[in-house]
Amino acid sequence: xxxxxxxGNKRALSGFISQLYFNSSHGRVCAxxxxxxxxxxxxxxxxxxxxxxxxxxxxxxxxxxxxVNSLSLDFxxxxxxxxxxxxxxxxxxxxxxxSGVPKVFxxxxxxxxxxxxxPESCGEFWKAVQEMWLKLYxxxxxxxxxxxxxxxxxxCLMSLTCDYRIMADNPRYSIGLNETQLGIVAPFWFKDAMAxxxxxxxxxxxxxxxLLYSPTEALKIGLVDQIVPExxxxxxxxxxxxxxxxxxxxxxxxxxxxxxxPTIDKLTSKREADVQNFxxxxxxxxxxxxxxxxxxxxxxxKAS
Amino acid sequence: xxxxxxxGNKRALSGFISQLYFNSSHGRVCAxxxxxxxxxxxxxxxxxxxxxxxxxxxxxxxxxxxxVNSLSLDFxxxxxxxxxxxxxxxxxxxxxxxSGVPKVFxxxxxxxxxxxxxPESCGEFWKAVQEMWLKLYxxxxxxxxxxxxxxxxxxCLMSLTCDYRIMADNPRYSIGLNETQLGIVAPFWFKDAMAxxxxxxxxxxxxxxxLLYSPTEALKIGLVDQIVPExxxxxxxxxxxxxxxxxxxxxxxxxxxxxxxPTIDKLTSKREADVQNFxxxxxxxxxxxxxxxxxxxxxxxKAS
Amino acid sequence: xxxxxxxGNKRALSGFISQLYFNSSHGRVCAxxxxxxxxxxxxxxxxxxxxxxxxxxxxxxxxxxxxVNSLSLDFxxxxxxxxxxxxxxxxxxxxxxxSGVPKVFxxxxxxxxxxxxxPESCGEFWKAVQEMWLKLYxxxxxxxxxxxxxxxxxxCLMSLTCDYRIMADNPRYSIGLNETQLGIVAPFWFKDAMAxxxxxxxxxxxxxxxLLYSPTEALKIGLVDQIVPExxxxxxxxxxxxxxxxxxxxxxxxxxxxxxxPTIDKLTSKREADVQNFxxxxxxxxxxxxxxxxxxxxxxxKAS
Numbered sequence: 001x002x003x004x005x006x007x008g009n010k011r012a013l014s015g016f017i018s019q020l021y022f023n024s025s026h027g028r029v030c031a032x033x034x035x036x037x038x039x040x041x042x043x044x045x046x047x048x049x050x051x052x053x054x055x056x057x058x059x060x061x062x063x064x065x066x067x068v069n070s071l072s073l074d075f076x077x078x079x080x081x082x083x084x085x086x087x088x089x090x091x092x093x094x095x096x097x098x099s100g101v102p103k104v105f106x107x108x109x110x111x112x113x114x115x116x117x118x119p120e121s122c123g124e125f126w127k128a129v130q131e132m133w134l135k136l137y138x139x140x141x142x143x144x145x146x147x148x149x150x151x152x153x154x155x156c157l158m159s160l161t162c163d164y165r166i167m168a169d170n171p172r173y174s175i176g177l178n179e180t181q182l183g184i185v186a187p188f189w190f191k192d193a194m195a196x197x198x199x200x201x202x203x204x205x206x207x208x209x210x211l212l213y214s215p216t217e218a219l220k221i222g223l224v225d226q227i228v229p230e231x232x233x234x235x236x237x238x239x240x241x242x243x244x245x246x247x248x249x250x251x252x253x254x255x256x257x258x259x260x261x262p263t264i265d266k267l268t269s270k271r272e273a274d275v276q277n278f279x280x281x282x283x284x285x286x287x288x289x290x291x292x293x294x295x296x297x298x299x300x301x302k303a304s
Numbered sequence: 305x306x307x308x309x310x311x312g313n314k315r316a317l318s319g320f321i322s323q324l325y326f327n328s329s330h331g332r333v334c335a336x337x338x339x340x341x342x343x344x345x346x347x348x349x350x351x352x353x354x355x356x357x358x359x360x361x362x363x364x365x366x367x368x369x370x371x372v373n374s375l376s377l378d379f380x381x382x383x384x385x386x387x388x389x390x391x392x393x394x395x396x397x398x399x400x401x402x403s404g405v406p407k408v409f410x411x412x413x414x415x416x417x418x419x420x421x422x423p424e425s426c427g428e429f430w431k432a433v434q435e436m437w438l439k440l441y442x443x444x445x446x447x448x449x450x451x452x453x454x455x456x457x458x459x460c461l462m463s464l465t466c467d468y469r470i471m472a473d474n475p476r477y478s479i480g481l482n483e484t485q486l487g488i489v490a491p492f493w494f495k496d497a498m499a500x501x502x503x504x505x506x507x508x509x510x511x512x513x514x515l516l517y518s519p520t521e522a523l524k525i526g527l528v529d530q531i532v533p534e535x536x537x538x539x540x541x542x543x544x545x546x547x548x549x550x551x552x553x554x555x556x557x558x559x560x561x562x563x564x565x566p567t568i569d570k571l572t573s574k575r576e577a578d579v580q581n582f583x584x585x586x587x588x589x590x591x592x593x594x595x596x597x598x599x600x601x602x603x604x605x606k607a608s
Numbered sequence: 609x610x611x612x613x614x615x616g617n618k619r620a621l622s623g624f625i626s627q628l629y630f631n632s633s634h635g636r637v638c639a640x641x642x643x644x645x646x647x648x649x650x651x652x653x654x655x656x657x658x659x660x661x662x663x664x665x666x667x668x669x670x671x672x673x674x675x676v677n678s679l680s681l682d683f684x685x686x687x688x689x690x691x692x693x694x695x696x697x698x699x700x701x702x703x704x705x706x707s708g709v710p711k712v713f714x715x716x717x718x719x720x721x722x723x724x725x726x727p728e729s730c731g732e733f734w735k736a737v738q739e740m741w742l743k744l745y746x747x748x749x750x751x752x753x754x755x756x757x758x759x760x761x762x763x764c765l766m767s768l769t770c771d772y773r774i775m776a777d778n779p780r781y782s783i784g785l786n787e788t789q790l791g792i793v794a795p796f797w798f799k800d801a802m803a804x805x806x807x808x809x810x811x812x813x814x815x816x817x818x819l820l821y822s823p824t825e826a827l828k829i830g831l832v833d834q835i836v837p838e839x840x841x842x843x844x845x846x847x848x849x850x851x852x853x854x855x856x857x858x859x860x861x862x863x864x865x866x867x868x869x870p871t872i873d874k875l876t877s878k879r880e881a882d883v884q885n886f887x888x889x890x891x892x893x894x895x896x897x898x899x900x901x902x903x904x905x906x907x908x909x910k911a912s
Contacts, residue, residue, distance in 0.1 A: 163512065183856035185863055196504045200804045201830055204867045208771065208860050209851065222505055243513065248487035248594065252512055255489055259508045290856065467816065500808045526809055547817065552791035552898065556816050559793055563812045 047075050048082050049100060057093040058241055059086050060234075064100035068107035071154045075110070076128040083135050093249065094241045095139075097162065098146035098234065103172070105145075108153030111182075115291045119279045126278045129154070130271060133189060136161035138264050140253050142244040146237040148230065151175040152212055153186075156223075160193040163244060163256070165223075166237050167215045168230035174212035175223060181210035183290035185281070187274060189267040196263060198222045351379050352386050353404060361397040362545055363390050364538075368404035372411035375458045379414070380432040387439050397553065398545045399443070401466065402450035402538065407476070409449075412457030415486075419595040423583045430582045433458070434575060437493060440465035442568050444557050446548040450541040452534065455479040456516055457490075463528075464497040467548060467560070470541050471519045472534035478516035479527060485514035487594035489585070491578060493571040500567060502526045655683050656690050657708060665701040666849055667694050668842075672708035676715035679762045683718070684736040691743050701857065702849045703747075705770065706754035706842065711780070713753075716761030719790075723899045727887045734886045737762070738879060741797060744769035746872050748861050750852040754845040756838065759783040760820055761794075764831075768801040771852060771864070773831070774845050775823045776838035782820035783831060789818035791898035793889070795882060797875040804871060806830050 047065040052058075061082065063069040071079075086092045099105045113125040136143065136158065145159040147167040156175050159165050167175065177194060179186045186194075186207055195203040202221045205211070215227045228236045244252070267274065281287060351369040356362075365386065367373040375383075390396045403409045417429040440447065440462065449463040451471040460479050463469050471479065481498060483490045490498075490511055499507040502525050509515070519531040532540045548556070571578065585591060655673040660666075669690065671677040679687075694700045707713045721733040744751065744766065753770040758781045767773050767783065775783065785802055787794040794802075794815055803811040810829050813819070823835040836844045852860070875882065889895060 164509075180855050180859040180863055183859050185859050185866070188866055191866060196508070198505070199503055199807055200867070201806070204804070204864075205772075205833070207863045207867070209855060225509070247484050247513060250590070251484040251487050251489050255484055255511045256508075258489070258492055258495060259504070259511070286858070468813075500812070502809070503807055529813070551788050551817055554894070555788040555791050555793050559788055559815045560812075562793070562796055562799060563808070563815070 047078050050082050050086070052086070052089075052092060054091060056238075057091055057245065058096065058238070059092050059094070060096045060098065062098060062100035063106055066101050068104045069099055069101050069155070070107050070110035070112075071129065071132070071158075072110035073113055073125050073128055076125075076132050080128070080131050080135055083132075083139070087135070087139060087141065092141065094142040094144070094245055096144045096146050096234070096237045096241060097158070098237070099149050102149065104149040104155075105147045105151040105173075105175075106155030106158060107150070108155045108157070111291055111295060114282050115288065115295060119283055122279045122282055123275050126275050127271075130189075130267065130274065133157065133161060133193075134264060134267065137193065137260055138257070140249075140256075142241060142252075144237045144241050144244075146233050147173070147175065147224065148233055149173055150212075152178050153182075157190050157193065159224075160190075160197055164225050164240055166226045166228060166233060166240065167218060167224040168233050169215050169227040170230055171214050171216070174214055175218050176210070176212040177207055178210035178212050180208065182294055183287065187278065189263070189274070192263045192266065194223075196260075351382050354386050354390070356390070356393075356396060358395060360542075361395055361549065362400065362542070363396050363398070364400045364402065366402060366404035367410055370405050372408045373403055373405050373459070374411050374414035374416075375433065375436070375462075376414035377417055377429050377432055380429075380436050384432070384435050384439055387436075387443070391439070391443060391445065396445065398446040398448070398549055400448045400450050400538070400541045400545060401462070402541070403453050406453065408453040408459075409451045409455040409477075409479075410459030410462060411454070412459045412461070415595055415599060418586050419592065419599060423587055426583045426586055427579050430579050431575075434493075434571065434578065437461065437465060437497075438568060438571065441497065441564055442561070444553075444560075446545060446556075448541050448545050448548070450537050451477070451479065451528065452537050453477055454516075456482050457486075460527075461490075461494050461497065464494075464501055468530075468544055469528040470530045470532060470537060470544065471522060471528040472537050473519050473531040474534055475518050475520070478518055479522050480514070480516040481511055482514035482516050484511065486598055487591065491582065493567070493578070496567045496570065498527075500564075655686050658690050658694070660694070660697075660700060662699060664846075665699055665853065666704065666846070667700050667702070668704045668706065670706060670708035671714055674709050676712045677707055677709050677763070678715050678718035678720075679737065679740070679766075680718035681721055681733050681736055684733075684740050688736070688739050688743055691740075691747070695743070695747060695749065700749065702750040702752070702853055704752045704754050704842070704845045704849060705766070706845070707757050710757065712757040712763075713755045713759040713781075713783075714763030714766060715758070716763045716765070719899055719903060722890050723896065723903060727891055730887045730890055731883050734883050735879075738797075738875065738882065741765065741769060741801075742872060742875065745801065745868055746865070748857075748864075750849060750860075752845045752849050752852075754841050755781070755783065755832065756841055757781055758820075760786050761790075765794075765798050765801065767832075768798075768805055772833050772848055774834045774836060774841060774848065775826060775832040776841050777823050777835040778838055779822050779824070782822055783826050784818070784820040785815055786818035786820050788815065790902055791895065795886065797871070797882070800871045800874065802831075804868075 047063070049062040049064055051060045051062070053060075063079075065072075065075050069075070083095075086095060109129065114122060117125075142164075143162040145162040145165045147159055147165060149168070150173045151159055151167075152174065156177050159175065167173065177186045177190055179190075191203060191207060194206065198206070198221050202223075206221075213221070213223055215224065218224045219227050226236065226240070351367070353366040353368055355364045355366070357364075367383075369376075369379050373379070387399075390399055413433065418426060421429075446468075447466040449466040449469045451463055451469060453472070454477045455463055455471075456478065460481050463479065471477065481490045481494055483494075495507060495511060498510065502510070506525050506527075517525070517527055519528065522528045523531050530540065530544070655671070657670040657672055659668045659670070661668075671687075673680075673683050677683070691703075694703055717737065722730060725733075750772075751770040753767040753773045755767055755773060755775040757776070759767055759775075760782065764783050764785050775781065785794045785798055787798075799811060799815060802814065806814070806829050810831075814829075821829070821831055823832065826832045827835050834844065834848070
């Protein structure tokens with residue numbers, strides 16, 4: 001059903017592209033959220049703003065790298081440093097990740113880090129992507145994704161690592177691992193995280209076709225756990241965080257590790273090979289050509 | 305959906321507690337069932353009554369250890385002996401497990417076997433829990449759980465080992481692996497049995513939050529296969545047993561083994577380590593303190 | 609729900625038998641389809657007709673071995689040769705498999721290849737079944753099953769190997785791995801393919817009871833991806849094929865391999881042992897007796 005719907009209205013590709021570049025003026029709700037965040041914020045880097053509330057033990061992280069929160073090497077580095085700081089702060093028990101950029105949660109991996117770059121640069125970039133995934137998926141904190149915009153590819157991956165996913169119920173937003181649409185392939189650990197969430201068959205069809213799902217479709221297959229009106233998103237995320245934090249931390253953490261360790265160990269044990277595999281794939285002439293075609297299409301669309 | 309419902313009405317913890325201790329006078333339906341059972345029964349121990357009907361090849365096992373059918377060492381020992389007897393009787397092809405105690409199927413592992421006990425006692429207890437699970441999950445008989453009351457933690461585990469689960473459609477009953485609510489952790493083989501039933505994601509969220517599901521919610525995620533009005537429970541269980549027994553036994557047994565052997569082998573090969581792990585966890589000061597707090601809360605509630 | 613429905617109306621067994629032998633006069637729709645196929649066909653063996661359209665890159669394979677497209681050794685051999693030819697033709701990117709025989713997609717493995725045969729013959733037959741499965745499940749082509757009739761046992765297995773399954777919405781048709789109903793056992797790789805499609809629990813119950821599902825029930829558990837009115841089946845299959853072929857082939861193929869390789873490797877590494885296992889099982893006196901009983905029942909039914 002979701003498949004036919006997604007394919008039928010051609011959201012799959014055109015929706016993704018249209019969300020990559022758009023008017024970047026901040027919307028009313030987002031701007032006020034960011035303002036409030038900054039008033040209490042105790043850590044702000046250029047691309048990520050972290051607002052930690054000691055009284056609740058919950059941090060809110062706003063991704064704010066316009067126009068689309070692309071996961072560049074710089075972004076990933078800052079993200080991992082921020083995450084590590086929170087992880088080491090014993091008083092921080094929960095983290096809500098959301099976007100400070102309107103209409104997009106994260107557009108995923110920055111294609112410019114993969115196009116026309118040296119194998120060394122590509123390898124360094126890929127290690128940073130792995131690092132983000134490993135840190136998030138194994139975090140001792142409760143992590144809730146408050147998905148307030150589109151979340152294709154790496155943006156979806158980031159969501160998949162969280163303990164709970166709430167998405168704004170806006171039909172213009174979509175979420176999914178759509179790599180094949182670009183001629184590239186989601187690696188095994190993207191696949192594993194998705195299969196752990198929506199099962200083998202949904203993952204197989206979703207990855208093969210590079211499907212992007214509307215919030216309603218995503219809820220139906222379990223790609224997100226809850227959808228709420230956009231203006232209720234942060235309140236709902238905070239309420240849900242309260243439920244998770246009510247569970248004795250030690251028992252919850254051991255349980256999380258039991259569920260996720262086999263998947264984490266798989267990447268850890270194959271990490272170097274996975275980097276080599278990515279580098280040799282992405283530097284292929286045919287793949288570079290695909291990426292160029294895609295980038296040119298984006299530029300044209302932006303210009304028109 | 306189930307999560308929000310379960311959390312929203314605070315059934316998760318309070319429901320569990322209220323079901324642990326309650327007025328133990330037998331209800332009308334249960335009392336008459338037990339009476340009928342005893343008329344045909346050919347094996348009755350103090351805690352378990354087995355009623356084997358030669359004409360159908362089906363035995364009915366009533367758990368009757370008031371107030372809440374806690375899985376104590378004595379209970380587990382008797383249970384395993386009863387099960388073994390049936391397993392060795394070639395004329396017994398099916399087993400229906402139900403409760404002879406009103407409102408509760410089984411409240412799960414007896415906390416008194418884990419609190420203030422020597423490591424040796426804890427280890428002996430844990431081996432008995434493993435034994436119950438291994439015997440049930442690998443049984444050659446068709447086993448149907450007729451869940452006529454709440455079934456948290458070990459009670460849910462017992463249900464998960466059966467071939468088919470029917471639950472009385474009474475919204476006051478709940479079922480789930482709620483260990484984290486008590487500050488303890490469901491071991492990997494509880495997790496494996498649940499994941500084999502409701503999938504990875506439902507298991508992850510369910511175990512992390514220690515969720516207890518109403519019959520309707522349990523049906524929705526597949527934690528039970530069918531819900532029926534309480535007074536139709538045994539009839540439905542018997543009808544379903546008939547369907548299962550119509551399948552050539554040899555083919556059904558090989559199929560069951562093919563589905564379950566990897567999960568069984570995993571515990572068998574790690575059995576001793578799992579005992580050590582349990583003992584070192586449960587005898588920790590912090591965990592003992594959690595259990596004491598919990599027991600005191602139960603006492604207060606019982607007294608009030 | 610599906611279980612109760614399937615069992616309740618006794619479709620499980622009687623439906624299967626009634627579909628095995630029936631009036632073999634071709635229906636209106638099927639006859640015209642076959643006619644059209646033959647006009648453009650570039651390969652026709654006695655049991656399989658292949659019609660490859662260069663302009664679309666899509667081949668349509670009609671199974672046409674009346675009365676029920678049984679998977680005999682001859683059929684399987686021809687099938688694998690046809691498949692290999694298409695696989696080696698770089699211009700062929702997609703394959704639609706459908707039946708040229710009315711009311712049945714395929715009745716599954718030919719029992720006559722397993723009854724009263726030498727161990728060597730049984731072994732040769734089983735290798736051919738493995739070969740079909742391995743070739744289909746690992747194909748680089750997009751394969752869509754257009755299921756225009758009943759599809760029990762091996763017919764269901766064939767469907768399970770495809771990338772997408774569309775079934776004619778005719779309540780007289782059914783699909784499932786019903787081996788246990790005949791006293792035989794679906795081997796582990798049948799089970800693996802089914803679990804990859806509908807999950808562990810659906811597979812466990814389905815195989816234990818040998819369930820056959822109506823199109824509606826099959827859609828509900830994900831055993832088929834889509835159901836459409838019978839006269840829209842081929843058009844829908846072609847439309848869906850278009851969606852799959854729009855994805856860059858290289859990325860789609862790597863993704864498919866990533867999803868399926870562990871399951872394929874499992875059979876490949878145990879292939880010889882699986883043959884031995886099948887031969888020693890199927891040549892058992894008790895199993896041969898089951899098959900004879902079954903064959904006699906079919907004959908009686910045919911005669912009456």
